[in-house]
Amino acid sequence: MDLYAMIYSSIKEFKGNIRKDPTTNQNVSSAMAAELTIVSTVLIATIMLRHLNIMLTVLIVLGLGLFLITGMPLINKLKREQNDSLNKMMFYMILTLGILVTSIYWGFKP
């Protein structure tokens, strides 16, 4: 199945759960653009880890690349997580605070 067909079926399934309007070419093009943006920007951003360690960066980029490409399509999963549900917002808020405080604690521990 090529990327277009894969994203098309994914959007159709996703939209089917919430509304009944047809899945258009514009929907799929937008989703493909978003999908490629996510994958490319995350991988490019990961390369910044080279300031820490080059070998580690190579391993992470390869691993993450494999994970992102095998996990396609990602965008609908992301959209589901970023809806207006208060529960999800609270969950991610607490998660962020936890990560922030933990990384500060471990990041500065002598």
Place this chain on the structure above:
Amino acid sequence: MNDLIPLMVIVPIIVAILLNLFSKQNTTVKILSFLVAIVLPIIPILSNYGLHYFGGHAPLIDNGNLLNSLPSYISDGALSTFHIGITYSFESLQRILLFFLFVVGFLCILTTLGERKRIPGSYMFLMFMGLAAVTAMLLSDDIFHMYIFFEIAIVAQVGIVLASTDDLKYEVAMKYLLLGSVGGPILLIGIGFLLGLVGSVNITDIVYAVKNGLINTSSPVFLFSFGLIFFGWLYSVGLPPFHTIKSSIYSKAVPSGSALLQALSVVIFISLGITIFRIYSSLPLLEVFLIFFSLSGMILSLTMAIMENDFKRMIGFLAVGELGYIGLGFGIGTKLSLTAALFQGLNEIIITAILFIGFGVILYLTKISDITKLGGLIENNPKIAIIVLLGGFAMAGVPPLNGFQSKLMLIQSALNDNLPELAIIMILISIITFMTFMKAFHSIYLKPKPKNLIVEDVRVPRSSIFAMAVLIVICIVLGIMPTLVTNGFSGFVGGLI
């Protein structure tokens, strides 16, 4: 005239209270709002640079007679330099940002006056109160004072959302307040930790204590205060995980209100961002956190924007995503990047106002915000379509508009700082911004008009057209002559680093 400095906060507060008092007298509300909104941008132009000490409480070191009469452990120590009362600082950054904030505020108020026959004084109260609150945040050198006005700004923002006619306004406002009930107090606890460490909430005093080794910057209390204040900042500006609720807030307000909301958010972003940068710039993790959250905000918001079919929500996501550029400028942390970040912040205020007001006209004429149900509207309003198109170009960074100049400066600063990855991502995000905007523009203006689309036979308010025209002229002027503002920003940043 340093006495004019506090007037930038006091005048809108007094007017807000008066407007609330005369809430039911429509003509009085309209005249008073218009007159004060047009006068406000003049105050930062007339004010001199300098400090204003509330109650005349200057630091002891500035009062020789009093200082000599005090014991030597006070007069010779750091205490003599500490600020006793609340201090307002007015520099080139404040002058430029406040001038443009008040101009955008005036245009939003003018648009509201033009679009509505009856204006409740309470709505105008919220607009002026929001302006006063963020002005105080930008001027204040006192982090607790900043927090108080931050909470006032949040309440004003929620009030502006509640004034709309959207069915989901109460739900969204309640969610925003609920999240704020966590974000706000966490920010306050962080400030409390700083107060406990330094014994002062004045930002200059805290920076003095940090730079002169009066406090241990690797102590858990200092680090924890950083984590908490940083988290509070994420909430206040709408970076992840708060980008969803922030875009939702924008999409539920009336368009002119959304334009003001975004302007308020940008000023809060810059005020708190500068404060965090000044206090915690010695921490190596600051740069990492700033870049990580800004990038996340840009990527998540832009990918959500392009998937949207509701243009109000789409612009909401675009506006939040663009804030990431400012964060990246702070994260790179060089003189050029900080100047570019401040310039980007200013551009953001102007450009999103054009888009919110421009697309607001569509909502005014059709009552529809779903782009799949719109089309062919260029026939009705070609002039407005062109202005909106230029606004979209400015947001995407198309030359010679102002967005291009600030984004180019940011990309240059990333390259100079050996971060080409950031430069590439910024370019990619600009392309996606352009694509998202063109998707909305094509669907609304260019594709064939749907048969069942009803466009109301009413004239577009002249105030909306005037507001957009003024804003687009500012975009063009700042695009051709960016040094009009960048010199001022650069001067301010020079004193910051």
